[in-house]
Amino acid sequence: MSRIQARFEALRRAGRKALIPYVTAGDPDPQTTVPLMHAMVEAGADIIELGVPFSDPMADGPVIQAACERALRHHMSLRRVLEMVAEFRRDNDETPVLLMGYLNPIEAMGCAEFSAAAQQAGVDGVLTVDLPPEEAGELVAGLRTHEIDPIFLLSPTTTDARVARIVEQAGGFLYYVSFKGVTGATRLDVDAVAEKVGHLKSIAALPIGVGFGIRDAESAARISQVADAVIVGSALVRHIAESTDHPETIKDKVAEELRAMRAAMDAKQPAAAVS
Template sequence: MSRLATRFAQLKSEKRKALVSYVMAGDPQPQVTVPLLHQMVEAGVDVIELGLPFSDPMADGPVIALAAERALAAGTNTLDALNMVKEFRKNDQDTPVVLMGYLNPVEVIGYERFVSIAKECGVDGILLVDLPPEEARDLDVILKKYDIDQIFLLAPTSTDQRIQHVVNQASGFIYYVSLKGVTGAATLDTSEAAQRIQKIKSVTDIPVGVGFGISDAASAKAMGNVADAVIVGSAFVKPFANVAPEQAVEQAVNKVKELRAALDELV
């Protein structure tokens, strides 16, 4: 079993929900990322979603877009982010790591080279925001060759046909975007999201994670009631824009503890 499958099976047996944390690789400095990941795992994160810095992050709101700018300004590129996973794996062989980013840097490196390096570094899944399943066949073949999960997005606007298409092709987990907007938006309608998640889960056994707009214990708990995983990004990234890295790490870790405690109340 893959790390993702193992982790979700373990959590299901314990009747617990996964907490997935998004961290921008190299924000605000490359040396911050790996120690931050270890601290977040220790505080209760189940799956890491590592952002690949990109200059035109179209799905991201200002918090994560600015994090990408800081990471790029600090000299972090896609290969550096992969090496951060390799460094992380020296002390953690169990926590799944999913890369989240955009297609352009992957195409520049080349599908085969990118995936082979990702596998060597210990990556478990890849989510490319601007690569729809209809255009993902070539990458999908290579990812299957290296046993890396390809994760796709579904949204409030996804049709029944689109949902079926994605569940037929996705692996690892399905990422449900809980609102019509960008990351960090504050317009989450938990009741509507819950209905959509239940609809997706009715046609697949693949775990469903929900992200975008989740920033506190209440929203995490509401979504944890219906989803298999709660995905949080901007709430962890935001402190790095406002305070020194040491303080930002502390705030991010405290946020993990807050969300973990809320999700564990669902047990």
């Protein structure tokens, strides 16, 4: 069983929902990232999603674009992201780590070489934003060979026929994009998400995480009532952006935001109180 599967299984038994924070690796500088990952675990993160900085992050809004630019100023690269995961793994062998990024840096390294290096570093899942299942054969084969879950996106425009095709290739969990738009936008409609996620659960067996537009403890809690996982990115990266002059304060600010989300989510789950 993969670390991601094991984590969802344990959460299900405990009656809790997964909290998945996203930060861009190397933002605002490479020294910040690994300590920040540990701080997020301590604050209640169940899975860590690490963004691989890319020069042309087409699916991201201004907050994560700026994060990529800050990281790239420090010459971050996919190889250095893998080094960070390996460093994190020295002190944490349990928390799943998921990479989120764009295809070109992976292709530049080579799908097979990347998959092997990612497994070696301790990566558990890879989400490639601009790689739909139609084109994903080579990378998915590489990831599967190295026991890494290929994570795929679903969106409000995804038809049932496409869901079936995506589920064939997907592992770990399904990442439902809550609205039509880019990361960090403010268009979250919880009722619409609930309806779509309910439908997806009826046709797909994997756990379903919801991301895009979750900005605070309240929206995290509401989404946790309808989904298996809550993914939060821009709301955390915003704290990093505000603290680039004092990177030593970033850990505390991000952890504080996460703890509030964790508490609000757990309060909505009756089973969590008894576990």
